[in-house]
Amino acid sequence: MAANDSVKDSKKDSILSKSIAHAIAASSDETEAEVVADVVQVRDNKVKINQDVYTVAINQGDNLDTRRLAMRYNAVLRKYDYIVGDWGYGQLRLRGFYDNERPQAKIDQKIATLQDYLLEYCNFGCDYFVLEREQKEPLExxxxxxxxxxxxxxxxxxxxxxxxxxxxxxxxxxxxxxxxPPTKMNANKTHKKAPFKIRNLK
Known part of the structure; x- marks a missing residue:
């Protein structure tokens, strides 16, 4: 039994080491990747991505990296009201969310479900940031x-x-x-008859 447990532990360690090695390789590839967007830290709580200005609503762990954000950014994210970035194994993942008032957005696409997203899809206790777009699209x-x-x-x-x-x-x-107006006949009135005379035929 002890031999089997040691084999299982060694397999787990090998899988874990492979995933860590893969994450390190991926992060090293990111350093060589091209910068897709122009990201500038305007102020401590303001970030400009291309022509759009975002407010840093949350910066959990103070780990907002503009260079990595510029490499991972995708033009599809521009249609969203919020951009959420979470870190796992040294990799940055970005996802867009809509404002809660958007009628066309699904429930899991609204920013109110952020905590559910972090619990279900992100590493436990990971660092993350939330960027809120200043000039949002008008509500449809x-x-x-x-x-x-x-x-x-x-x-x-x-x-x-x-x-x-x-x-x-x-x-x-x-x-x-x-x-x-039409005249109404009075029901109480009675018509007077002419007197009847008997003639003398003689």
Whole structure:
């Protein structure tokens, strides 16, 4: 049994050493990689990526490296409101998140789920940073609100009477106002009959 345990431990150690060696190799490759974006630290809490300015909302571990960020940056991240970078085995991984008010964003794409992302997909207790874009894209209304607005306009259109119809109604009202109101017969009045005379035939 002891021999089997030692074999298992040696296999685990070899797998772990391979993963660490792979991470070190990957990090050394990153040093030789090309810089994709122009990243400048404007102030302590401001970073400029190409033409967009980001506020450093969180810098856990004070490990924000602009050079590595410039190498790992992808143009797809520009559409997001937040950029989250986490460190694992010396590698930087970036992921974009939307603002919580974005109606078109899925729940797991919103910044409110950041802690869930860190717990599920990142190394436990890893250093990470959050960059918030200053000039965010305008919020797009949902399809539901667009349909509601259209239906309100449609209903209001049907409620309004056309001009020609309103004119006819007004003309009828004026005609009725000019004509004399119909007289009502009084039920209590009785018609007087002419007196009946009997003629003398003789």
């Amino acid at each position: 209304p949902t399809k539901r609100t667009i349909i509601q607005k259209k239906s309100i306009k449609h209903n209001n259109h049907h409620k309004q009477t056309p001009k020609y119809r309103r004119r006819r109604v007004n003309d009828n009202k004026s005609a009725l106002s000019n004509s004399k």
